[in-house]
Amino acid sequence: MIGFQIINILIILVVIGLFILFIKHAGQYIQTRIRLSWLLGAYLAVLIISFLLLNVLPQEEIMARDRVGEEELEIASRAETDFYSALEEGRLAQLEGVYRLRSWDFELEEKEEWLLIRSGDRDTSPTTVIINRDGEPGRVQARYYVTKTIIREVEVTPELVPPQVLLEGNRLIVEAPERQEFEVASFQREFVLRQFSPEESEVQEQAQPAERTTVTTVEEGQRIHSTGDISVFGEQALYLKVPENIQIDDSGFSKLR
């Protein structure tokens, strides 16, 4: 432990030594090539122009993907909780915060008596499938529903990729989408400003999730604070309408309800 600290201190001392040497001699090397005042002027000009530029950047573009409010989070949370019951009871249309991402319609050949539901090659995160036996004869309808997906208060629902669904003979193949990654950049207020707004400072400290390991799912009625660590991952399901006279074999498909 002490050895480690000594090494750290030595490294810091070396860095500081280099820093001092650099500050002392930086100008001398540059001076021989270009006029210092020009260099300083150019740097200052770049900084001032960047401030002017920042104020004329299209704000709407930056605000296109932004943190949502408390209301949106509550809608997402309710939709997540009620999703399956609403789906099974056929009242999805009444549930706010549910979206149909994609739909498919397949014609079954008359001779087919079986429908084999299979997952595709990518089965790392199989799709949840719900089957309704009230389908029209000779037709299989598939609808992919999702509830609002809000991660760290950023809604990503419109960007969710649905699974691939295809019918090959009597085999309905459901291929889960590839791993989807969302990347966002967020700015934190400078400590020189945060210091003078203590409430904001508290919020930002909470928003720094370095020591947080859990992701909170908002429960109904729970007050949501704007801390940036609230996530509602939502639910997704493939809803199949299959005619009653068709036998279903779902062996090998793990996520079937």
Place this chain on the structure above:
Amino acid sequence: MFSTGNSLLETVKKQYNFKLRLYMNLFISLVVVQVIAILFTAGGTGSYGTGTGNIYFYEKFYSSNIIIAFTLLWAFFAAVLLTTRDYRDMDFVFIGNRLSSNISNMGFLVTASLAGGFTAVLGGVLLRVILYYSLGPYNILSDYYFVSLGDLSRAVLATFLYLILACALGYFCGILVQLSKAFVVILPALFFGTLITVSAMEEAHLVDYVFNFIVEESSFTLFLVKVIFTAAILFGSSLLLSNRLEVRK
């Protein structure tokens, strides 16, 4: 001490103007230090990832705190450098005394702090613009992205005050080292020793109180008063110690 017709103020003014031109290399090092800090910060200052199933969310944090911190370091060492023999010898181009030299140095450091404060905060703005073009607007959340003129002014002022403190501390340390070379060892030992001791202690420590005296102050007016008060003590002590230095050499 002063030649006929030359008041202390005039000498200080002349020395100050002279130093502004002569010490321009310090401003170049400021630019380089800030550019390095901007490059460091452009990679993000932290990140957080979370996910479920096949959805993964990755948030990268950006802030100009590193640019300000680098500028604080620069201010500290620039102030130390002004107390070294090389820089002190330059003062003898003008007729003056230790007092005029110190006051002109302090004047220079205040100017350097203002320049440092202004450029450090604008460096954060430059970082935002760079990220706009490198990441694309859609991937940037608007929280604290835009900087109003009011916020910019407040940040520049607060950074300027922090830089004055760093300069005052650096100048004081520099004078101590000039007084006795033993401080070259004592000061770093004191600094790192305190760091290690404080990190090992769970309870609040005297260092915490001293640190929080400035850093935890949420009223800007009080912060201003505290900074002026502390800087005045440090610069005042440097002046007094510097007179002892004159007697010795």
